[in-house]
Amino acid sequence: MPNFIERPRYFCALGGAMETITALPGAIPVLHAAPGCAGNITWTQNGGSGLQVGGYCGALHVPCSNVQEKEVVFGGVDRLREEIRHTLDIIAGELYFVITGCVTEIIGDDVRAVINQFREEGVPIIHAETGGFKGNSYYGYELVLQSLFKNYLTKGLEKKKNKVNLWGIVPFMDVFWRGNLEGLRLLLEKLGFEVNTFFTQDDTLPEIQKAGSAALNIVVSDLYGVEAAELFKEIHGTPFIVTPLPVGPSATHEFLRQAGEAAGIDPATVEKFVTQEKQRYYKYLEPLLEGYNDLDLQRHVIVIGDANYAVSLTKFLADDLGWLPELVVFSDPLNETQQQLFSQRFDLESGLQPVVVFETDTSEVIRHFKQNWPEFHGQKYYNAFAPGFVLGSSLDRELALSLGAAHLSVSFPVANRAIIDRGYTGFRGGLRLIEDLLGSCIAAR
Amino acid sequence: MPINIQNLESPTRENRLGAITGYQGTIKDLVSKASGCALKNRERLFSQTSACSSGCAQGHLSGIRDAAIVSHAPIGCAADSIGSNVQNKWGNKVRNWENQNVKFICTNMTEEDTVFGAANKLREAIREAYRRYRPKAIFVTTSCTSAVIGEDINGVIDELRQEIPVPLAPVFCEGFRSKVWASGFDAAYHAILTWIVKPPEKKTNNVNMINFRGSAKDAITNIFARFDLKPVFIAPFSTIEELSRISESAATISICGTLGGYLGNGLEEHYGVPYVKSLQPHGIAGMDSWLRGLGKATGREEKVEEFIVEEKKRIAPELEEIRAQLHGKTAVVGMGPSFGHNYVRVLEELGLEVLWGATWHFDQQYDHGTCPESSLKLSSAEKDLPVSVCDQQNFEILNLLHKLKPDLYVSRHGGTSVWSTKMGIAAAMVADEYSAFGYQGLLDFGYRLIDTLANRSLAKNLAARIELPYSDWWLQQETFSLLEEAVI
Numbered sequence: 001m002p003n004f005i006e007r008p009r010y011f012c013a014l015g016g017a018m019e020t021i022t023a024l025p026g027a028i029p030v031l032h033a034a035p036g037c038a039g040n041i042t043w044t045q046n047g048g049s050g051l052q053v054g055g056y057c058g059a060l061h062v063p064c065s066n067v068q069e070k071e072v073v074f075g076g077v078d079r080l081r082e083e084i085r086h087t088l089d090i091i092a093g094e095l096y097f098v099i100t101g102c103v104t105e106i107i108g109d110d111v112r113a114v115i116n117q118f119r120e121e122g123v124p125i126i127h128a129e130t131g132g133f134k135g136n137s138y139y140g141y142e143l144v145l146q147s148l149f150k151n152y153l154t155k156g157l158e159k160k161k162n163k164v165n166l167w168g169i170v171p172f173m174d175v176f177w178r179g180n181l182e183g184l185r186l187l188l189e190k191l192g193f194e195v196n197t198f199f200t201q202d203d204t205l206p207e208i209q210k211a212g213s214a215a216l217n218i219v220v221s222d223l224y225g226v227e228a229a230e231l232f233k234e235i236h237g238t239p240f241i242v243t244p245l246p247v248g249p250s251a252t253h254e255f256l257r258q259a260g261e262a263a264g265i266d267p268a269t270v271e272k273f274v275t276q277e278k279q280r281y282y283k284y285l286e287p288l289l290e291g292y293n294d295l296d297l298q299r300h301v302i303v304i305g306d307a308n309y310a311v312s313l314t315k316f317l318a319d320d321l322g323w324l325p326e327l328v329v330f331s332d333p334l335n336e337t338q339q340q341l342f343s344q345r346f347d348l349e350s351g352l353q354p355v356v357v358f359e360t361d362t363s364e365v366i367r368h369f370k371q372n373w374p375e376f377h378g379q380k381y382y383n384a385f386a387p388g389f390v391l392g393s394s395l396d397r398e399l400a401l402s403l404g405a406a407h408l409s410v411s412f413p414v415a416n417r418a419i420i421d422r423g424y425t426g427f428r429g430g431l432r433l434i435e436d437l438l439g440s441c442i443a444a445r
Numbered sequence: 446m447p448i449n450i451q452n453l454e455s456p457t458r459e460n461r462l463g464a465i466t467g468y469q470g471t472i473k474d475l476v477s478k479a480s481g482c483a484l485k486n487r488e489r490l491f492s493q494t495s496a497c498s499s500g501c502a503q504g505h506l507s508g509i510r511d512a513a514i515v516s517h518a519p520i521g522c523a524a525d526s527i528g529s530n531v532q533n534k535w536g537n538k539v540r541n542w543e544n545q546n547v548k549f550i551c552t553n554m555t556e557e558d559t560v561f562g563a564a565n566k567l568r569e570a571i572r573e574a575y576r577r578y579r580p581k582a583i584f585v586t587t588s589c590t591s592a593v594i595g596e597d598i599n600g601v602i603d604e605l606r607q608e609i610p611v612p613l614a615p616v617f618c619e620g621f622r623s624k625v626w627a628s629g630f631d632a633a634y635h636a637i638l639t640w641i642v643k644p645p646e647k648k649t650n651n652v653n654m655i656n657f658r659g660s661a662k663d664a665i666t667n668i669f670a671r672f673d674l675k676p677v678f679i680a681p682f683s684t685i686e687e688l689s690r691i692s693e694s695a696a697t698i699s700i701c702g703t704l705g706g707y708l709g710n711g712l713e714e715h716y717g718v719p720y721v722k723s724l725q726p727h728g729i730a731g732m733d734s735w736l737r738g739l740g741k742a743t744g745r746e747e748k749v750e751e752f753i754v755e756e757k758k759r760i761a762p763e764l765e766e767i768r769a770q771l772h773g774k775t776a777v778v779g780m781g782p783s784f785g786h787n788y789v790r791v792l793e794e795l796g797l798e799v800l801w802g803a804t805w806h807f808d809q810q811y812d813h814g815t816c817p818e819s820s821l822k823l824s825s826a827e828k829d830l831p832v833s834v835c836d837q838q839n840f841e842i843l844n845l846l847h848k849l850k851p852d853l854y855v856s857r858h859g860g861t862s863v864w865s866t867k868m869g870i871a872a873a874m875v876a877d878e879y880s881a882f883g884y885q886g887l888l889d890f891g892y893r894l895i896d897t898l899a900n901r902s903l904a905k906n907l908a909a910r911i912e913l914p915y916s917d918w919w920l921q922q923e924t925f926s927l928l929e930e931a932v933i
Binding site for chain 2 (some may be wrong): 002005013014015028031036046059068083101103106133136333
């Protein structure tokens with residue numbers, strides 16, 4: 001892990017856990033933490049999640065034990081018990097999910113004992129140890145899923161053929177989480193699957209509780225939720241596949257092929273469906289191409305994103321849209337094994353070979369760019385990074401302005417867009433992304 | 446309690462100002478008990494998250510143009526730089542400055558660091574902050590984690606002072622020490638006062654103008670110019686050079702009593718720069734008091750009176766029209782104490798009836814030893830206003846709104862007004878500290894409230910379809926039933 005990180009593009013494990021629980025239908029996050037934790041998480045969400053803050057019981061409404069110096073010295077277990085007791089009276093929920101912060105973990109409060117006491121009374125309550133120092137918000141998502149699979153899902157259910165669970169998209173960290181989940185759910189449903197996606201409007205806690213009956217789990221991320229899939233397999237016996245987040249026709253084709261194969265669906269059925277969808281995609285795209293060509297909207301691109309988007313956006317730009325990704329920056333802190341894994345994800349059909357770097361710090365991106373792209377020194381023929389595009393987060397606007405490039409925020413933080421249910425997954429998601437990319441190029445018309 | 450710049454830390458507001466976060470009563474009771482320092486805090490049996498010193502300190506300091514922040518914390522405590530960055534970019538934009546991200550590095554404390562400490566990481570991060578940004582000062586902020594494990598931050602900084610040629614200022618702002626997040630502003634200003642401000646070499650006609658994002662900077666510059674004074678906006682969007690010279694100014698004045706008291710009184714005590722102790726400049730009475738305070742501190746009483754007369758005459762006819770439109774509307778206020786007690790008055794000047802004043806904390810006395818001016822003023826009115834104090838406890842606020850059913854909920858600080866909308870009650874959130882600033886600002890704010898009340902379709906439609914997370918049982922309970930008795 002890096003020794004320091006500039007302007008982190010994520011919250012801590014507690015923050016990720018809180019947002020994940022907020023997105024879970026009927027669930028109430030209960031924090032055993034210092035007073036400012038969720039306030040700061042909310043403030044970050046306010047500045048980074050495409051204007052989406054809170055939900056049924058999120059943001060500044062989350063119950064929190066607000067531990068003080070007294071609890072640091074004498075322990076906070078009594079305060080937690082009192083907090084939970086009153087939460088049950090005041091806040092109406094179907095599942096109470098206790099998560100812990102740095103302070104209460106360092107002082108060693110025995111949260112499990114408190115939870116067990118309430119469980120014995122029949123209260124629907126579980127917990128996860130999510131001290132902020134354990135990792136970033138993507139890891140907090142992982143910890144919540146693990147606790148859910150271990151402590152909430154019914155065990156020993158019979159497997160249902162064609163039933164799948166799908167995860168790997170982190171609510172609010174992926175600001176397109178709703179649209180991305182719904183997009184994939186819809187595709188799989190069209191292929192005859194029954195799909196549980198945990199966090200959409202169509203998911204419910206009673207159904208989630210039966211997730212153990214799925215015949216297959218699909219993790220649409222090389223990183224987020226993979227450990228949880230292993231735990232799921234161990235506890236409930238469901239196998240899983242891991243795929244990159246499928247954005248646009250090429251990646252979605254591969255995704256459906258893989259899912260179909262793992263679920264034992266006739267490949268011909270999958271291919272027929274894909275052919276239809278691709279035809280629709282290109283039919284819709286066709287009228288845009290006159291403007292695309294006449295305005296010369298092909299762009300050189302720097303892609304900066306989390307582990308999901310760095311891969312998916314590059315693949316889409318290179319293999320579907322025909323743009324020229326030159327530099328790909330992973331902004332997550334990744335260890336060497338993870339870095340190796342991700343480096344292998346760039347076997348692009350188009351044959352392009354962008355430079356791939358692992359860099360958590362926004363202001364260092366320009367250094368990587370300069371190392372790989374010749375500077376102009378008055379030479380007669382000069383292959384400029386122009387016209388250019390920076391596809392990253394709103395933190396990368398500074399870079400885009402300095403390069404005179406157009407810019408679109410997709411990866412967290414997204415401060416300069418309002419996102420509700422827009423999604424980039426699937427075939428149609430590819431069209432949405434083209435609208436947004438080309439829209440950014442012509443915004444000043 | 447005098448402000449001691451020899452100390453490394455500023456005491457919390459609970460310890461220094463007798464600040465409380467739990468109270469229910471009336472403004473007259475609150476002020477009379479505070480004046481005798483007889484007010485005891487009441488804790489809650491249930492609480493919701495609030496905010497912390499670290500967030501406030503970092504948010505404020507990261508706005509200084511040429512300073513860098515090194516946060517010795519797990520990444521979450523630095524993630525709020527994303528929120529601060531948005532504010533900062535907005536500020537850059539209104540000033541036509543370059544689009545620049547805040548300069549902010551976090552030491553990414555991990556589980557291992559909580560056992561073995563992370564002094565080396567801190568050292569490396571400070572060095573890197575200097576290498577990367579070439580700042581004119583580096584503020585090193587603490588966190589709950591660095592404090593609980595007892596990291597020797599000062600030791601690391603002391604060592605590096607030999608090596609790094611700009612001020613290195615520790616900011617002690619760990620969240621668990623205080624329920625009053627404004628303690629973080631004091632921590633930030635303590636660091637500025639201790640490590641940045643230099644003794645005066647000359648006297649200037651500058652006025653230290655303590656504020657947040659400074660949207661009214663042009664208006665203030667114009668007003669002050671009439672009095673031959675020049676504002677220096679502190680602390681966001683200032684430079685370290687400007688801050689180092691604020692001991693030379695003719696006076697200090699603030700947009701917010703909570704925000705400005707520590708620095709204002711500190712500069713007065715140590716460098717003789719008079720601090721204007723007045724109402725906040727919101728609305729007519731507030732602006733009168735604020736400008737007269739400034740006039741008195743700088744010997745410009747006559748010019749100030751001329752301006753006041755002129756402006757009041759100018760806005761009078763338009764104000765009457767606005768008052769007629771807002772007459773009879775009822776409001777509940779939920780804000781920080783200084784803003785809250787000032788805005789009750791502002792709303793009354795606009796013709797509204799204020800049913801309740803909730804504030805996020807209450808200081809029994811300011812650093813200059815008296816009860817907050819705005820609270821005193823409010824308590825001297827004929828009507829005794831019902832008030833409460835909670836650290837943004839939304840369950841209390843919503844219960845209150847459910848019972849009082851005002852036409853309007855006027856709040857400050859993100860995260861509460863949306864819930865009023867979910868209840869179908871019109872909400873006006875005062876994000877900009879210069880809303881209702883002075884005479885013209887009062888008119889503008891009046892129009893904004895008229896607009897807010899003019900079309901309620903979104904709130905109405907939303908409220909009909911959205912479920913609140915509160916149980917029916919809770920909404921029927923007495924609002925303050927979970928406030929414990931004060932421990933004497």
